[in-house]
Amino acid sequence: MEKPPAKKHEHRFQTHNITWLLVVLNVLVFIIVFSMPQAMQDWVFQTFSFSGGGVFEIWRWFTSLFMHISASHLFFNMLGLYFFGKIFEEEVNRQWFLSAYFASGLIGNFVFMLTSAAPVVGASGCVFGVMGAAMLLNPIKRIRLYLFPLPLGIIAILFLIFETLVVYFQPQEFSGVANIAHLGGVIAGSVFAFFYDWRRASKGLLVLFVCIVLLIVLAPIFALITGIGGLILGVIETIVGFFLYGIAGLLSFIWV
Numbered sequence: 666m667e668k669p670p671a672k673k674h675e676h677r678f679q680t681h682n683i684t685w686l687l688v689v690l691n692v693l694v695f696i697i698v699f700s701m702p703q704a705m706q707d708w709v710f711q712t713f714s715f716s717g718g719g720v721f722e723i724w725r726w727f728t729s730l731f732m733h734i735s736a737s738h739l740f741f742n743m744l745g746l747y748f749f750g751k752i753f754e755e756e757v758n759r760q761w762f763l764s765a766y767f768a769s770g771l772i773g774n775f776v777f778m779l780t781s782a783a784p785v786v787g788a789s790g791c792v793f794g795v796m797g798a799a800m801l802l803n804p805i806k807r808i809r810l811y812l813f814p815l816p817l818g819i820i821a822i823l824f825l826i827f828e829t830l831v832v833y834f835q836p837q838e839f840s841g842v843a844n845i846a847h848l849g850g851v852i853a854g855s856v857f858a859f860f861y862d863w864r865r866a867s868k869g870l871l872v873l874f875v876c877i878v879l880l881i882v883l884a885p886i887f888a889l890i891t892g893i894g895g896l897i898l899g900v901i902e903t904i905v906g907f908f909l910y911g912i913a914g915l916l917s918f919i920w921v
Contacts, residue, residue: 683762684750688743691788692909694731695739699913701920710734714784715774730770732786736906744898745792748808752817753799761861762795769794769853776849785843790850793828796821797854801869802862804876813890818869818876823891825851826880 698709715729733739754762773790799806804818828847858866880887 681751681754683759684746684754687750687766687788688746691731691733691739691743691746695733695736696909696913696916698732699910700916702917705920710784710786714786715778716784717778717782719784720778726771726774727767729774729784729786730767730788730791733788734786736909737902738787739909740902740905741898742788742792745796746788749792749796749799749817752803752806752808753795756799756802757861761857765794765798765854765857766791768857769797769850772853773843773846773848773850777843777846780845781843785846787843789843790846790853793824793847793850794854794857796824797851798858798861799854800873801855801858801866804869804872813894815890816876818873819880819887822873822876822880823887 698706701709710732713725713728713732715725719725733742750762750766753765757765770788770791773793774785777785800817800821804816804821806817807814808817808820809815825848828844828851855866858869
């Protein structure tokens with residue numbers, strides 16, 4: 666795989682085709698799986714999830730990355746992919762994007778496998794990998810993940826702090842979440858950023874340190890922003906879940 670020419674902006678893809686394709690595929694898989702009778706759903710999750718016991722069944726490495734256990738699980742993964750994926754896709758060509766996406770998901774799953782024998786599904790490792798790469802290549806890009814314009818670097822650091830605290834303290838309400846896979850994914854994505862353009866990634870790392878300082882100094886403001894954004898996203902998540910389960914229910918006739 667060759668790196669595209671280094672001329673400024675020539676390699677950027679503004680249409681975000683790959684990001685949208687991955688979002689659509691994940692949503693379609695979710696709708697199809699949840700349109701199935703419960704017994705069939707159980708069989709699908711048992712057959713296509715990733716775990717240490719099925720590590721030599723290679724199809725699980727990839728099928729697990731397109732499956733989600735709930736509408737909430739899918740919503741937040743696709744939200745992250747929408748925001749971080751678009752930025753990363755503007756920076757690299759399709760080969761680099763897809764390589765970083767799938768490698769981050771696989772590495773995240775294998776890291777989780779080293780800590781747990783439980784099966785795991787979801788695109789979280791992929792999404793965190795894309796975030797890891799995007800935050801180093803373009804940390805000052807403004808996005809509205811919490812409906813407020815914030816630099817990508819700030820949002821990425823907030824995500825990383827949250828994930829690190831969850832992994833360290835292991836609160837009961839997150840016992841079913843493979844947070845260690847998220848961290849594995851973001852580390853893999855960060856490594857990809859350095860392979861792609863180590864100069865930009867190094868500058869991005871310095872910007873992230875500045876973001877950490879800003880978070881410390883302006884902690885109350887960012888806490889308010891994330892709190893308000895979390896409430897709004899909770900409402901949107903409920904609405905999206907209602908429609909996803911509704912569509913799945915309408916398609917359930919195909920299994921009768």
